[in-house]
Structures are given as structure tokens and as C-alpha cells.
Amino acid sequence: MNWNEQADTMMKAWMEGQKKIWGNWYDVTQTTQSPPSFFSAEIVSQWQKMAAKNIEAWVANSDPTAKDVAQRILSAQETMIRFFEFSANAWQNIAAKMEAGEDWQAALTSYTEDLRQQMAEAVDQVYKGSGSSAEMWSLYMDQFEKFSQPWLDSWKQAPDQVKEGNGTAFLELTKLYRDTYDQTIGRLLSAPQVGQHRELNEKLLAGFQAWQNYQQTNFEYQTVLADAWVKAFEALQKELIAHSEKKEPIESLEQLANVWYNTADTVFVELFESDPYIELQGQLLNTTMAYQIHRREIFELFLKMNDLPTRTEMDDAHRRSYEQRKQIKALKKAIAKGTPATTDDSETVKSLRQEVKNLTQQVATLTKAQEDVEILRAELKNLSETVSSISGLPEGEQLSEVASSVTEAQENVEALRKEVKSLAQAVAESSKPKRRKRASAAKKAAQESEEGG
Amino acid sequence: MIPFPVQISYEDAVKEIAQFNQKMIAGVEKLGQFKEGDIPAGVSEREAVYKEDKVTLYHYTPLVDDPFPVPILISYALVNRPYMADLQENRSLIRNLLNLGMDIYLIDWGYPTRADRWLTLDDYINEYIDSCVDFICERHNLDQINLLGICQGGTFSLCYTALHPEKIKNLITMVTPIDFHVKEGLLNRWAGCTLETPSIDVDIVVEALGNVPGDFMNVGFLMLRPFQLGIQKYIGFLNSMDDEKRLANFLRMEKWIFDSPDQAGEAWRQFMKDFYQQNKLIKGEVEIGDQQVDLGNITMPVLNLYADYDHLVPPPSSIVLKDLVKSEDYTAQSFPTGHIGMYVSGKVQRDLPPTIVDWIKERA
Numbered sequence: 046m047n048w049n050e051q052a053d054t055m056m057k058a059w060m061e062g063q064k065k066i067w068g069n070w071y072d073v074t075q076t077t078q079s080p081p082s083f084f085s086a087e088i089v090s091q092w093q094k095m096a097a098k099n100i101e102a103w104v105a106n107s108d109p110t111a112k113d114v115a116q117r118i119l120s121a122q123e124t125m126i127r128f129f130e131f132s133a134n135a136w137q138n139i140a141a142k143m144e145a146g147e148d149w150q151a152a153l154t155s156y157t158e159d160l161r162q163q164m165a166e167a168v169d170q171v172y173k174g175s176g177s178s179a180e181m182w183s184l185y186m187d188q189f190e191k192f193s194q195p196w197l198d199s200w201k202q203a204p205d206q207v208k209e210g211n212g213t214a215f216l217e218l219t220k221l222y223r224d225t226y227d228q229t230i231g232r233l234l235s236a237p238q239v240g241q242h243r244e245l246n247e248k249l250l251a252g253f254q255a256w257q258n259y260q261q262t263n264f265e266y267q268t269v270l271a272d273a274w275v276k277a278f279e280a281l282q283k284e285l286i287a288h289s290e291k292k293e294p295i296e297s298l299e300q301l302a303n304v305w306y307n308t309a310d311t312v313f314v315e316l317f318e319s320d321p322y323i324e325l326q327g328q329l330l331n332t333t334m335a336y337q338i339h340r341r342e343i344f345e346l347f348l349k350m351n352d353l354p355t356r357t358e359m360d361d362a363h364r365r366s367y368e369q370r371k372q373i374k375a376l377k378k379a380i381a382k383g384t385p386a387t388t389d390d391s392e393t394v395k396s397l398r399q400e401v402k403n404l405t406q407q408v409a410t411l412t413k414a415q416e417d418v419e420i421l422r423a424e425l426k427n428l429s430e431t432v433s434s435i436s437g438l439p440e441g442e443q444l445s446e447v448a449s450s451v452t453e454a455q456e457n458v459e460a461l462r463k464e465v466k467s468l469a470q471a472v473a474e475s476s477k478p479k480r481r482k483r484a485s486a487a488k489k490a491a492q493e494s495e496e497g498g
Numbered sequence: 499m500i501p502f503p504v505q506i507s508y509e510d511a512v513k514e515i516a517q518f519n520q521k522m523i524a525g526v527e528k529l530g531q532f533k534e535g536d537i538p539a540g541v542s543e544r545e546a547v548y549k550e551d552k553v554t555l556y557h558y559t560p561l562v563d564d565p566f567p568v569p570i571l572i573s574y575a576l577v578n579r580p581y582m583a584d585l586q587e588n589r590s591l592i593r594n595l596l597n598l599g600m601d602i603y604l605i606d607w608g609y610p611t612r613a614d615r616w617l618t619l620d621d622y623i624n625e626y627i628d629s630c631v632d633f634i635c636e637r638h639n640l641d642q643i644n645l646l647g648i649c650q651g652g653t654f655s656l657c658y659t660a661l662h663p664e665k666i667k668n669l670i671t672m673v674t675p676i677d678f679h680v681k682e683g684l685l686n687r688w689a690g691c692t693l694e695t696p697s698i699d700v701d702i703v704v705e706a707l708g709n710v711p712g713d714f715m716n717v718g719f720l721m722l723r724p725f726q727l728g729i730q731k732y733i734g735f736l737n738s739m740d741d742e743k744r745l746a747n748f749l750r751m752e753k754w755i756f757d758s759p760d761q762a763g764e765a766w767r768q769f770m771k772d773f774y775q776q777n778k779l780i781k782g783e784v785e786i787g788d789q790q791v792d793l794g795n796i797t798m799p800v801l802n803l804y805a806d807y808d809h810l811v812p813p814p815s816s817i818v819l820k821d822l823v824k825s826e827d828y829t830a831q832s833f834p835t836g837h838i839g840m841y842v843s844g845k846v847q848r849d850l851p852p853t854i855v856d857w858i859k860e861r862a
Contacts, residue, residue: 295506296506296510297506297514298506298511298514298515298518299514299737301506302730302733303730305725306725306726306729306730309724309725310723310725310726313724313725314684314722314723317684317721317722318687320692320693323692323693323696323697324693324696324697326688326697327693327695327696327697327698327699328696330698330699330703331698331699331702334699334702334703334705334706334707335702337706337707338702338705338706341706356708359612360615360708363612363613363616364615364616366613367613367614367616367617368616370551371621374625
């Protein structure tokens with residue numbers, strides 16, 4: 046699809062409309078009998094030739110910003126010169142009547158009405174707002190076909206199965222609808238559709254209704270603007286009268302132009318600030334948007350027929366991507382918040398590990414001590430047996446001596462065993478709070494992680 | 499005899515037109531020598547230091563050896579490009595602040611595409627601005643920075659500061675709309691401050707367009723003064739077209755005016771409905787994400803700058819801030835210029851940057 050060509054076509058159509066409006070006014074000024082004016086056709090013509098020459102030079106070495114600025118300047122100039130020409134001729138006739146003591150206000154009113162009529166006719170011709178429904182439908186379908194033509198042109202370069210697809214069928218279908226609508230003017234517009242293509246029918250008809258709403262609102266809007274132009278003209282004339290009364294003549298074209306700009310801005314801004322205008326502007330915007338939505342829906346049916354992605358589908362994909370991106374950002378933030386806490390837990394784990402290591406060493410020491418005690422007991426037993434066998438002492442005394450020694454040793458061992466046992470208990474008791482603390486820290490970390498997600 | 503008000507003889511008119519055309523021809527020749535690349539977007543040296551999606555945080559190269567330790571982060575509007583604050587050498591707010599020893603960062607929102615259609619104000623304020631603030635704090639090892647919000651960027655800055663007051667040391671707002679129901683503003687009226695949906699059905703616009711095109715906004719701004727901005731400006735320009743410097747300045751401004759990014763649909767929807775149509779900010783009803791914006795949370799020093807002849811943000815729209823923040827150190831200062839003049843008026847640029855810098859230094 047060549048959107049640039051489409052945009053050019055639309056721009057040319059608008060420019061033609063503008064030329065038509067100003068052309069009509071120019072014709073009026075040419076037929077009106079008035080004193081010689083410095084806004085002569087010759088000067089305007091000379092200016093136009095020079096401007097056209099300049100444009101050619103610009104196109105040769107075009108630069109986007111510079112060219113755009115130049116185009117705006119030229120368009121504005123031509124418009125203003127023609128408007129001044131009309132206004133100057135009007136003033137000359139009005140002033141003559143003022144001099145003669147005649148009713149100059151009637152003359153002003155007459156010129157104002159003439160201008161208003163020209164504006165209305167021009168607007169009507171451009172926007173064809175007075176056509177019948179059948180004409181409107183034909184016009185709609187013509188415009189719709191033209192709009193879809195670039196798509197169809199692009200299909201000519203597509204594979205055969207696309208060329209033989211619904212492109213031609215779509216055009217045939219629209220012609221069929223035009224014929225059908227011509228035979229049953231307006232009646233089918235609001236009735237539910239039937240048949241295999243009912244969905245397409247519904248959308249086409251809803252689109253037509255939206256387009257019709259847009260056209261009507263646009264016509265009303267342009268009429269209000271045209272009226273504002275007329276009021277601006279009246280205000281300009283009154284401003285010129287005020288200059289006359291104050292004996293402050295305007296002595297250059299630039300000064301005259303500035304009077305016009307300031308006067309017109311005042312009139313238009315006053316209009317723009319009014320609630321009725323704001324409401325009408327809102328209606329125009331809303332009907333334009335509604336038509337845009339309907340047009341897109343129709344084209345999406347068109348695209349779906351040809352297995353091409355639609356704007357709605359792309360928006361949906363973008364939305365999912367956006368939501369996922371947002372989730373990832375939220376998770377990253379939650380993890381980043383968790384990083385300092387994880388470091389603390391590591392320190393806790395580290396210290397707990399050290400404690401366990403120490404306790405393990407202590408247990409190993411105690412175990413060794415127990416083993417030593419057992420060895421000592423065994424040795425002591427042997428010793429007592431040996432002592433009793435070789436000492437020669439009366440067995441009773443020997444045994445008594447040894448027995449007291451053994452008893453003492455046994456008591457020592459018992460004391461030692463109790464000590465070992467109490468130590469083991471103490472170790473067991475001291476490790477319990479640390480296990481609870483570890484469990485609590487782990488639980489807290491898990492909770493924080495859940496909240497952050 | 500009633501004098502004809504337009505006392506222009508035929509000969510004078512022809513002479514004026516001829517002179518005009520001569521200027522135009524000379525100007526056209528000069529115009530033809532310009533290329534798009536000759537119109538830079540910003541004149542001060544800077545470096546991209548952080549990126550997130552299409553948002554870029556720029557750090558401007560300091561122009562003094564020892565810049566002020568607490569940087570200023572500039573938050574601009576979404577509707578235009580931020581290089582307005584750095585448009586030309588002798589009229590650059592950023593350059594002037596740098597010359598006065600400030601350390602400047604600026605958020606460039608980028609050009610949203612259709613993929614950004616779902617971005618919300620929460621993303622812009624609680625994500626992008628917050629990320630930039632955090633980045634600067636970490637880079638400079640600070641807990642707080644200075645925040646300067648311009649126009650809609652000022653509104654964003656207010657919302658951000660209200661939600662994250664602990665991160666902002668001093669807040670400066672410049673030509674910032676706060677009360678959107680000031681009827682003197684034509685933009686406010688067109689956006690629906692009196693009629694709401696009948697003036698513009700925000701939902702249908704977003705549904706139809708997705709992102710709101712920059713041109714849509716441009717046409718709206720031009721229509722506020724159709725003849726002055728659409729015609730008179732260009733006719734006046736023709737008189738100065740033969741002056742290369744003035745031509746360059748005009749083209750720079752022209753580039754900025756029409757270099758308007760598209761507006762992310764959802765963010766635009768909320769801004770239009772909550773701020774312009776329902777004026778929720780001054781009522782304390784704006785919700786960004788799941789948090790309510792209470793301007794009463796703003797307790798740090800505030801400097802509120804506005805333009806006396808601002809037709810986009812009428813002074814009453816900004817002045818109201820005084821009654822909404824709970825700062826004990828609130829200063830308001832106006833300048834005798836319009837909205838754009840705050841950045842590009844030579845006279846204002848002589849006074850505005852020192853006002854900002856002196857104010858900040860007093861609150862170091």
C-alpha cells in the first residue's frame with residue numbers, strides 16, 4: 046500500500062476545495078464594478094508566477110523543514126491577498142456611501158451576506174451535504190473503493206492464490222451492495238442482516254451510518270466556521286472604520302495584514318471559547334473517531350480473509366508483552382529488596398555452622414573422655430586384681446586398701462561420667478534455640494519473598 | 499470627507515510587494531542552504547547514563563570543575579520534546595544552569611510507538627521517574643536529589659514527590675498546571691473542564707487511535723491562535739529570512755513545535771480524564787498505580803515558577819499550589835512572559851536560572 050500517494054491525493058483534494066472557494070470570490074470581485082484597486086488581478090497574477098517559480102526552485106533542493114515552512118508561507122499569502130482584495134473592494138463601496146450620506150450599513154450587510162452565501166455554497170459543493178441517501182451511499186462506496194484500491198493494487202503483486210482470493214470478490218460485493226441499496230433506499234439500514242455475509246453487511250452498514258454522521262457533523266462544523274469568517278470580515282470593516290474615525294490611516298500592506306490577523310484571531314478565539322462551539326467540535330471529533338473505528342473493523346475483516354495480522358491482534362500482543370514486562374520489573378524489585386535480607390541470613394547460617402562445628406568438637410572430646418574412662422576402669426580393674434595377687438598383704442587389708450582406692454577411683458569415674466552426661470545435656474539444650482531461630486528466619490524470608498512478588 | 503483608512507498608493511503597494519519578494523528570494527536562497535542536520539535538537543553536551551524501555555536519562559557535562567553536590571533532575575512534558583530547554587546557545591535554560599554550577603540530569607521520554615500504547619501514568623511516575631531518581635541517588639551516593647518539573651512534567655513531579663517525598667530534597671515546578679478547571683485557559687475548555695465528554699470523548703479517541711498522534715496535539719495548539727500561529731508568524735518570518743542567524747533560530751523553533759511525540763494511549767486517557775476533566779489533583783483523588791496522590795505529603799522546600807501571560811497554563815492554574823502543599827518553605831515567582839518565553843526569552847533567561855540556583859543553594 047502506498048500511503049504517501051493516498052496522502053497526496055487527499056491533500057490535493059483539499060487544496061482543490063480551497064482553490065474553488067477562493068476562485069468563486071475572485072470571480073465575484075472581477076464582475077463587481079469598483080474603483081481601481083491596488084489589489085489588481087495583474088499584481089496577484091505576477092505574485093503567483095513569482096511564487097510558483099520559487100516553489101520550483103525549492104523542490105529542486107528540497108529539505109523537509111524548509112520546504113514545509115515555504116509551502117505554509119505561500120498558502121497563507123495567497124489566501125490573505127485574495128481576502129484583502131475582496132475586503133478592499135467592499136470598503137470602497139461602503140466608503141462611497143458614507144461620503145454620500147447614504148445607508149452604508151446596508152451596503153456592509155449586503156457584502157456580508159454575499160460573503161456568507163459564497164462560503165456556504167463553497168462548503169456545500171465541497172462536502173455535498175445535501176445529497177439524498179442513495180447518493181450518499183454511492184458516494185460512500187466510491188470513497189470506500191478508492192480507499193481500498195491501494196490494497197487491491199498490492200494484491201496484484203501477491204501470489205496467485207491471493208489474486209484469485211477475495212480482492213475481486215470484495216469489489217463485486219460492494220457493487221452488489223450498492224445496487225441492492227439503490228433498490229431499497231434507507232430501509233435496510235437499521236434492519237438486522239441475514240445470510241452468510243451478514244457480519245460483513247452489518248459492519249458495512251454501520252460504517253455507512255458512521256460516515257453519514259461524520260459528514261453531517263462536518264458540514265455543520267464548516268458552516269459554523271464559514272459564519273466565523275463572515276464575522277471576521279465584519280469585524281475587519283468595523284476596525285477600518287475605527288481607524289478612519291481616529292484618523293490613523295494604514296500605510297503599508299504589512300500593517301493592514303496585522304490588523305486583519307489580530308481582528309480575525311479575536312473573532313475566532315471568541316467562537317472557540319463558547320460552549321456551543323466546543324460541543325460541536327467535540328461532536329466532529331467523536332463522529333470522526335467513530336467512523337475511524339468502523340472503518341478499521343471492516344478492514345480487519347478484509348485482512349482476516351487474507352490471513353494477515355490486524356491492528357486489534359497487534360494491540361492484544363502488545364498488551365500481553367507490556368503486562369509481562371511489568372511483572373518482570375515487579376519481580377526484579379522484589380528480589381532486589383530481598384538481597385540485603387539474604388545476606389543477613391547467610392551471616393546467621395555462618396555463625397550457626399561455626400557453633401555446630403564447636404559443639405561437634407566438644408562432643409568428640411567428651412566421647413574421647415568417655416572412652417578414656419572406660420579404659421581407665423578396665424586398667425583399674427586389672428590393677429586391683431594384680432595388686433591383690435602380688436602384694437602379699439593379708440587379703441583383707443589389701444582388699445581394703447585397694448577397695449578404698451578402687452572405690453575412690455570409681456567415685457571419680459562416676460563423677461566424671463555425670464559431668465560428661467551433664468555436659469552432653471547442656472550441649473543438647475543450647476542447640477535447640479538455635480534450630481528454632483534458623484527455622485524462624487527461613488520462614489520470614491519465605492514470607493517476604495511472597496509479598497514482594 | 500471620510501478618509502479611506504487604507505492609505506496605500508498603488509506605487510507604494512507595488513514597491514512594498516517588490517521589496518517583500520526580494521527579501522523572500524534572498525531568504526529562499528538561505529533556506530535552501532539548510533539541511534535537517536543543521537537544526538540540532540539541543541546544544542549542550544550530554545551523555546546517556548541510563549535507559550529503560552524508550553526512556554533515556556541524560557547527564558549534561560558540567561561546565562564547572564566542582565558542580566553543586568546535589569544534582570537537579572529535570573522532568574519535562576510528554577507532549578513535546580525536552581530540548582526546548584536547550585534550544586540555542588544564548589537561550590538555553592540548561593546551559594545557564596550549568597554555567598551557574600549546577601549538575602543537571604534530564605529525562606527524555608522518547609517517541610512512544612504502538613507497542614507503548616498500554617503505558618500508564620503509573621509507569622511514567624512510579625517506574626521511569628523513580629528509576630531515574632534511584633539511579634542518580636546511587637551514582638552520587640545521596641538519599642535525596644533536587645527535582646525540576648516543567649509543564650506537564652511539573653504535574654508528574656508533584657505526583658512523584660507526593661508519593662516518594664523521602665527522595666526529594668527540593669522541588670521546583672515551572673509553568674505547571676495544577677488546577678485544570680481554570681476557565682481562562684482555552685486548552686482547559688477544549689479538554690473538557692466545563693463540558694467533559696461532550697467536548698472530547700477521551701475513551702473513543704483512544705479506542706480509535708490507540709496512541710494519540712503528535713499532529714493531533716499540534717493542530718490543537720495551533721488552533722488556540724489560528725491566525726497568529728498559522729499565518730502571521732510566517733509572514734513576519736519573511737521579513738527576517740535574509741538574516742541567517744534569525745533564520746536558524748526560527749527553524750529550530752519550528753522543528754521543536756512540530757516534533758511532537760505520540761502520546762501513549764492509556765497515559766493520555768488518565769491524564770485527560772482525571773486531570774483535565776475531573777480535576778482530581780487538587781481534590782486529592784488522583785490514583786497513580788494503587789496509591790492516592792496527596793499533595794499534602796509535600797513538605798520539603800518548593801519553588802513554583804509561572805508566566806504572567808501564559809495562555810496554555812494560566813497563572814491561577816499554578817498559583818493554587820500554595821494551598822495544597824504542606825511545605826513551610828514555599829516560594830512563588832512569576833516572569834513577564836508567555837509559556838514558551840520561559841525557555842527562550844532572553845530577558846527571562848537572564849533572571850530565571852539565577853533564581854533557581856540561588857534558591858537551591860540557600861537550601862543546601
